[in-house]
Amino acid sequence: MKNYGPIDDFTVFELYPDVQITHDNVEHYRALAEKQLVINRCQDCGHWIYPHRPLCPECWSWNVKPEEISGLGTVFMFTLLYQLRDPQSMIHEPVNVAAVELVEQKGLRYLARIVNCDPQDIVHDMPVRLTWIEQGNLEWPAFEPFVGGRG
Ligand SMILES: [Zn+2]
Incomplete structure (x- = not known):
């Protein structure tokens, strides 16, 4: 595994050329490049959202942020x-x-x-x-x- 240093959006695009990187999944792939598995989670009700979407399907909150899972x-x-x-x-x-x-x-x-x-x-x-x-x-x-x- 190379050390990529701080990984900007452009680097994420370069690392995963076969993946359609979107605003909703970019943090997921940025984390993968750092060997972390993160999934978006609603910050209002705690619901995990996967596949990645910007809106919580449970409470309709847009306050969604990636969090690391236990594995x-x-x-x-x-x-x-x-x-x-x-x-x-x-x-x-x-x-x-x-x-x-x-x-x-x-x-x-x-x-x-x-x-x-x-x-x-x-x-x-x-x-x-x-x-x-x-x-x-x-x-x-x-x-x-x-x-x-x-x-
Ligand atoms: Zn929610």
């Missing part, structure tokens, strides 16, 4: 992707993509890969925690099994 959650659902890829790609198939329900709020689900685990071992409701994987010279959030998490 703990459970696998809500997952799928295995098989895709034709560049043979030079370091990504091994199948690629799993999971919707991880974060402990912060029921229904708050973040899409990411599950790592450090055989695909066959991924099960619904499995406790996981945030980790980071390097891909394309960037660190991306992923989740790994977390024994002793909850329950």
